[in-house]
Amino acid sequence: MDKTMDLLMAHRTVRRFKTEAVEEALLDRILACGLRAPNTGNMQMYSVVVTREPELKDKLCDLHFGQCRTAPVWLTVCADVYRYHRWCQANGCGEPYGNLLWLLTATVDASLCAQNMMTAAESAGLGGCYLGTVLYQTKAIAELLHCPKGVMPVATIALGWPDEEPRMSERIGPDGVIHNETYHDYSDEDIDRIHRVREELPFNQEMVRQNNVRNLAELFTTLRYPLKDNLAISEALKNFIDINWK
């Protein structure tokens, strides 16, 4: 068996951490693995902000709604056109990358870097959690971390030595996600069958009961990620991009 594949298959999200620090040398190796990730044109349009100072970490954690409070290391991975533009300017070449193409390109590249770091961390026995809330609080996080114009936080990893053994979360199977040759549309029966693994999970059924909703989809669309919030956050993101990504 292949150890790396076994590691990838064993991923679990860790949200509670021991107090012991992540050694400097180990963290450096994890960061180095991030920097070796593939990226467009080898332009490395991303940056990683490593936050460990307790007070600052607490403020950052507040902006993530208090999640993963015990994590000793926070990695805020940013799409970053700023550093590249500084280099272009120094060479008399303007600032050609403050547009949507490079926002998406840099977001993909930042994410590849982030996932390399997550994989490296897990291979050393560390655990971590991605915090999607980075896109809820982008402006406030960018300000707290002193990000200049052209730097947009897009992925956050809270990292440390695990203090829990979390369950492995379920996944929709390959028949729901993988398409052969071209995208094959789903029948109503497909949609039902694919999602049954979610709906029938005792944990999810308990969540539906506790929250007094009709079904799992209602839990997600009315309580966890409702339209009203999605629209408000999208508007804030649009404003942030309009002002800061150019």
Added chain:
Amino acid sequence: MDKTMDLLMAHRTVRRFKTEAVEEALLDRILACGLRAPNTGNMQMYSVVVTREPELKDKLCDLHFGQCRTAPVWLTVCADVYRYHRWCQANGCGEPYGNLLWLLTATVDASLCAQNMMTAAESAGLGGCYLGTVLYQTKAIAELLHCPKGVMPVATIALGWPDEEPRMSERIGPDGVIHNETYHDYSDEDIDRIHRVREELPFNQEMVRQNNVRNLAELFTTLRYPLKDNLAISEALKNFIDINWK
């Protein structure tokens, strides 16, 4: 030493491949590693289109400007709100995710899935290449692969058994990309020092000479990724998103 970290540190982009196929069972394991990647709310808002049929593969390759023609497997990883919306609709819950927040969220999640597949493939001795051109030709690729509304190709990997031993590309060092506690702005000297590894590389110096430009930044900003193209592609992406991401 840690094998997985060694693997991540050894990444090289492979663009030329042997004719031998990637065995079905191995490909399935690689895809499974992708599906175990962390993702927001465990909603798995991505899909992977696996293209191997020679004629279709050739058309797809044409849309990527003929890059990686010999790759036997093409993975087109898509941000996908469509499948989730189908499930929401089936449960009487509308379509709350066709907005910017979830475009970015799904793009990050699709990228984490992609990088897991790349890592898994490399651990088996395969090689691959990300094709950033997926964002240049998004509409045409989405049409060729029959992607419905709500499905946007964001990352493409060409995969196969390596038929070359490419050089390891240089990287800007950690002092250029990693920020301690908060983002620390660069002095002009920093910008110069950070990028020297690029500018002094004989390969890059030869490219500057051959293309008769003043410096490496000019090569990137006028020949490889010029403003005019960036703006035109950004406009096309905006149109694609306006029409297809809702």
